[in-house]
Amino acid sequence: MSDPAVQVSNLTFGFGGPSPILKDLSFSVPRGGRCLLVGANGAGKSTLLTILAGKRLVKNSGVRVIGKNPFDDGAQNITYLGTEWAHNPIVRRDVPVSRLLRSLGAQRYPDRCAELLEIMDVDPDWHMHEVSDGQRRRVQIVLGLMEPWELLLLDEVTVDLDVLVRAELLSFLRKETETRNATILYATHIFDGLGGWPTHVAHIVDGVVDVVRDLTSPSGFPELTEAKRTRMEQAGAVGASVLDNSPLLMVVEKWLRDDSSRIRKEGRRNQEGKVMTKWEILSENMKEYGDKFYNYWN
Template sequence: MAVISATNLTYSYNSFSPPSLVGINIQLPPGSRTILVGANGAGKSTLLQLFAGKKLVSTPGAEVKIKDQDVFRNSPSGVTFLGTEWAMNPVVRGDISVAAFLDSVGGYRHKERRDHLLDILDVDLDWRMHKISDGERRRVQLCFGLMAPWDVLLLDEVTVDLDVLVRQDLLNFLKDDSEKRGATILYATHIFDGLNDFPTHVAHMRFGSFVTLPTPWDLSKKSTTLYQVALDWLKEDREFRKELERTGKTIARGARRNEAVPSDSETFYRKYDYSH
């Protein structure tokens, strides 16, 4: 039985924009650790947010389930979502110590795991939340999010602020935790160094669809690294997009060299003067 699944999933943010996800059909087995690969805008974050129940799907016939439960109507327990927006929340930038913050969200209930994570993430309990860096705040988020045991972990680029050592220690912890408890991880990232032996599956998204569905990743049978696989996929994505641009099916990116550019600041600002 799939622990994470989506069927006939299409999603649009509004009625006048192209869909962000189109015809998604995937199934992930229990205990799997899947890496989502795709360029910016491929739909990875949207998919993770939907699995987390943070966005509502209204497409007829679409199903989004975790542990065989509808994530919108019967939210399953044991699901943890960690995204990049947390560190910008003003609540977690208040004048409060890390120790008090973790206690306020129930850290005392999971003291053994909390303490283990504090060591792995190299967190100082005396840090003041309003004084620490974004990377240090990210470490606190990870401790907060991971200290309660999870069955399904949805990660959206949450290691981007971490230094190499802390990131590697965290990945080792997540892999070990997943293997010991049979827990499942779906992880979207753009950083592939040090990930070779982490995933059980890899998947490739492009323009809201899967080019490569979650596929078993067995490092012992690979002649290349995950980094190189991701690089090759992203190069294919760029060529695919450029072909769409050449045929007029999408707007071209990059410099517009035939477009007149104001040669002085007065001309530039006059162009955007709406007072007349």
């Protein structure tokens, strides 16, 4: 068996206040896992994710991520996506999405970039100062996921996505773990649409990982089995799968899927009159920028 993707042993961390935020915390996530990190506001989820991303120095650290200490050894192959990016003034300037993508090397990952543009329904012609918060978030996700990663740390970045885009993103992420053995740790408060998605659920309470449940084992999550049984009884035993997600979610997701295919038919057309893919639009736009490289992130 290979090393876990994330291995944390007896981690204690504080911001200098009277008591630590993370207290002797231990847990692990196997490679290829999709682990949800759940817990109340202030439980320590973001703090833990930023430590795993190598953004905070921890003393005497028992933190190993992809076999390394992420702070000392650098966070190669680790991608962290948090909510703070949307407040960065750069992403509110009058800059076209195509330029941002080019500045982060979209041409190095044509297939991934093409797929992500479609999944996240990002229009390369958008200008960042004119987009909505949810659209800005979608651009962030394309930029963040374009380069392949071994561990993805997601801190509640899906809150402002519409249900269709969120569903598409979740299935892309599942494929990444299944085909590349990549690993995901995802802190969220929104569980609708996540039925059947995680392989593990870690519950953090007041700076301590209380339990990690394994959904890959039939008896690995007894509370969930019990909750499904109760709902089945209440619903008249209509079948476990329909109980994974709410009926309202299923209706809204179908509406948005229909909206999306209608809007796509009205998209930008090439000289032959055929609707262009997002990647074709991006490729056209990138040509305009020539070889001049401008790094917006410096």
